[in-house]
Amino acid sequence: MTTDSWADTGGGFGIDNLPYGIFSRPGELPRVGAAIGGRVLDLAAMSEAGLVEDRRCFASGSLNAFMVAGRPAWDANRARLVELLTDETYRDRVEPHLIPVSDVELRRPFEVADYVDFYSSEHHARNTGRIFRPRDETLPSNWKRLPVAYHGRAGTVFPSGTPIIRPSGQRRTPGEPEPTFGPSLRLDFEAEVGFVVGVPSAAGRGVPTGSFRDHVFGFVLLNDWSARDLQAWESRPLGPFLGKSFATSISSWVVPVAALEPARVSPPVQDPAPLPYLRCDERWGLDLRLEVLINDQVVSRPRFASMYWTSPQQLAHATVNGATLRTGDLFGSGTVSGPTRDQRGCMLELSWDGREPLDLPDGTKRTFLEDGDTVTVRAQAPGASGSPITLSEVTGTIHPASQP
Amino acid sequence: MTTDSWADTGGGFGIDNLPYGIFSRPGELPRVGAAIGGRVLDLAAMSEAGLVEDRRCFASGSLNAFMVAGRPAWDANRARLVELLTDETYRDRVEPHLIPVSDVELRRPFEVADYVDFYSSEHHARNTGRIFRPRDETLPSNWKRLPVAYHGRAGTVFPSGTPIIRPSGQRRTPGEPEPTFGPSLRLDFEAEVGFVVGVPSAAGRGVPTGSFRDHVFGFVLLNDWSARDLQAWESRPLGPFLGKSFATSISSWVVPVAALEPARVSPPVQDPAPLPYLRCDERWGLDLRLEVLINDQVVSRPRFASMYWTSPQQLAHATVNGATLRTGDLFGSGTVSGPTRDQRGCMLELSWDGREPLDLPDGTKRTFLEDGDTVTVRAQAPGASGSPITLSEVTGTIHPASQP
Structure with missing residues (x-):
């Protein structure tokens, strides 16, 4: 996975990282995002726009619903994100869903069971x-x-x-x-x-x-x-x-x-x-x-x-x-x-x-x-x-x- | 609380006990009940019938929603159940919601946090x-x-x-x-x-x-x-x-x-x-x-x-x-x-x-x-x-x- 991304991927948050978290903007519900460079990719919005597989779990306030989906779903979503963030042809459709991390509040990423x-x-x-x-x-x-x-x-x-x-x-x-x-x-x-x-x-x-x-x-x-x-x-x-x-x-x-x-x-x-x-x-x-x-x-x-x-x-x-x-x-x-x-x-x-x-x-x-x-x-x-x-x-x- | 109940209250499950649990009948959703004698009082049905305060929490598969309501709600509901089970005038309206415990399956009563x-x-x-x-x-x-x-x-x-x-x-x-x-x-x-x-x-x-x-x-x-x-x-x-x-x-x-x-x-x-x-x-x-x-x-x-x-x-x-x-x-x-x-x-x-x-x-x-x-x-x-x-x-x- 040495492909370059069209996005800014600084700070160790490149396309070989893509960690998941829960974020919110003032007045909006918390939802799932992935970090890329200094920005958060809004996966709930991406899903609504048909850019990633339609998963209601991305509109959730915790990662639990996505976490339970299992490895095939995790791997497929990760591969899709890499595709979207490296292929220039997606750039115009993805850019609107990238939010500066300074504009969001980060929440506890998942509900802890034990x-x-x-x-x-x-x-x-x-x-x-x-x-x-x-x-x-x-x-x-x-x-x-x-x-x-x-x-x-x-x-x-x-x-x-x-x-x-x-x-x-x-x-x-x-x-x-x-x-x-x-x-x-x-x-x-x-x-x-x-x-x-x-x-x-x-x-x-x-x-x-x-x-x-x-x-x-x-x-x-x-x-x-x-x-x-x-x-x-x-x-x-x-x-x-x-x-x-x-x-x-x-x-x-x-x-x-x-x-x-x-x-x-x-x-x-x-x-x-x-x-x-x-x-x-x-x-x-x-x-x-x-x-x-x-x-x-x-x-x-x-x-x-x-x-x-x-x-x-x-x-x-x-x-x-x-x-x-x-x-x-x-x-x-x-x-x-x-x-x-x-x-x-x-x-x-x-x-x-x-x-x-x-x-x-x-x-x-x-x-x-x-x-x-x-x-x-x-x-x-x-x-x-x-x-x-x-x-x-x-x-x-x-x-x-x-x-x- | 020495009042007599019109219901059978044997086995130590009289109106001075009235414990809460979660039960289900085959093909039905689990919901909140109270034990009285050898029967379960269906609180979800009682609530729907307007006999106890309308609480959506009684239609839940765990007691957690009722438990979070707090002591005034617990006390009020308990007093109301005693009233319903001791006053003969309620008997005809309450009896239909009493289910023999042998007809139900009991579930874990609440979701354990820690x-x-x-x-x-x-x-x-x-x-x-x-x-x-x-x-x-x-x-x-x-x-x-x-x-x-x-x-x-x-x-x-x-x-x-x-x-x-x-x-x-x-x-x-x-x-x-x-x-x-x-x-x-x-x-x-x-x-x-x-x-x-x-x-x-x-x-x-x-x-x-x-x-x-x-x-x-x-x-x-x-x-x-x-x-x-x-x-x-x-x-x-x-x-x-x-x-x-x-x-x-x-x-x-x-x-x-x-x-x-x-x-x-x-x-x-x-x-x-x-x-x-x-x-x-x-x-x-x-x-x-x-x-x-x-x-x-x-x-x-x-x-x-x-x-x-x-x-x-x-x-x-x-x-x-x-x-x-x-x-x-x-x-x-x-x-x-x-x-x-x-x-x-x-x-x-x-x-x-x-x-x-x-x-x-x-x-x-x-x-x-x-x-x-x-x-x-x-x-x-x-x-x-x-x-x-x-x-x-x-x-x-x-x-x-x-x-x-």
């Missing part, structure tokens, strides 16, 4: 183990046998740009005899990559690693905001709850799985060899280069290719017990962290639980996030044309805790 | 602590400070009667060097009580204990099916995942909060005193007497009044970090277990992790559940008329694991 968050970076797992459980083995004994995960709160998954209100809750500093209540003092981000399910699965049947593309619609960037003090105090024995459930942010644009084919690389060697249901014949590491920014200053450059467990392994694991998938099921990778400090994907690791404050280029220091801080995660991946494609950023600004 | 499961029985927490974490303190240090909870899988909450397929997954018996894969060998039930949210809450604002009734629509019985071998191996450090996510069953009928007013009792004394946000001026223990049956034989009689944390405390905790509530949010109490063996709410406790097999009246023994076993949880509560009201049973039969 939200599951993994813990699949070995570097992150080792670091948090050292910080939270210094007396135990660094890596839990199950960690290299299965992709550890938990369910998060689907109702608090927000689109990029949503303000993040600092959560309050119980926390007890080690050494303190009593827990106290108040705004989190250790508010953190987690830079992650997520994928979203389009096609449901049948009850009692898992989704083998080889069927990943038949179910998964696309990828987003994800920030699993975390209150470390709440989390540390509450997590025993059933895992994180309020420390995570106040907010999770996702990108406004969903990158189709097909757009990431050129990004596929071999994942790290898995030793011990996983059980048969977790084996994957295809290489499904993804060469996504993330950048984390605090107040527009890059603080970390995690690489998604370093993740120990791949997305198809995560999906096969999550369904091997017969749990069904629904359209809109969202799976987060877990914090993406690399071996060096400048590749760590959260403040907990970057400041080593606050013990080694991080120096920002603007001269300030951070242990955890402060009110007013804006955290942005962005990423690029190799594109089919040779130049990188952009995964649209996920960003959020910390607002002070609500008064009780 | 599903949270607590761990609020002190006896259950102490027992599982002794079994799973024998080297640690019996009760985690946070347990009496906050109601411990985790998010479960909303997409696998099923109505009573849905077959439960034995899940497969990874498990490692302590002492074994390697995990193996296969059908769970320690399949269990958990007898619980759940409540469901009708009215959403605002972002960043918690729901104080005193506002419980403004948000919560009603209660169900709940069985949080659990694969103990999968759960034990996977849970470190992020809590249960596949050991729980294959299935959760709920009653077909939702008992309105108002129907349980006469069941309210003082909960156990809480020592240490909870933090202010968890204090509750009203007494919110609930005198629900549960019975657990395996293949129609009673194996346990847990009492919900023994729960350490109350429902309003659970809701206040779950939202104190600003997490929003959505219509359909389901909260499970956690396994209801009492101090004696015949009050334990799961096989893990009843057979002490399989070490003390349970003798059933039919002469068989159980450590965990076998294929073909039917587990039923039912309950009664004091009703306003003096005789008990019934919480409709939640039941499920174990089917063999799917072939991979």
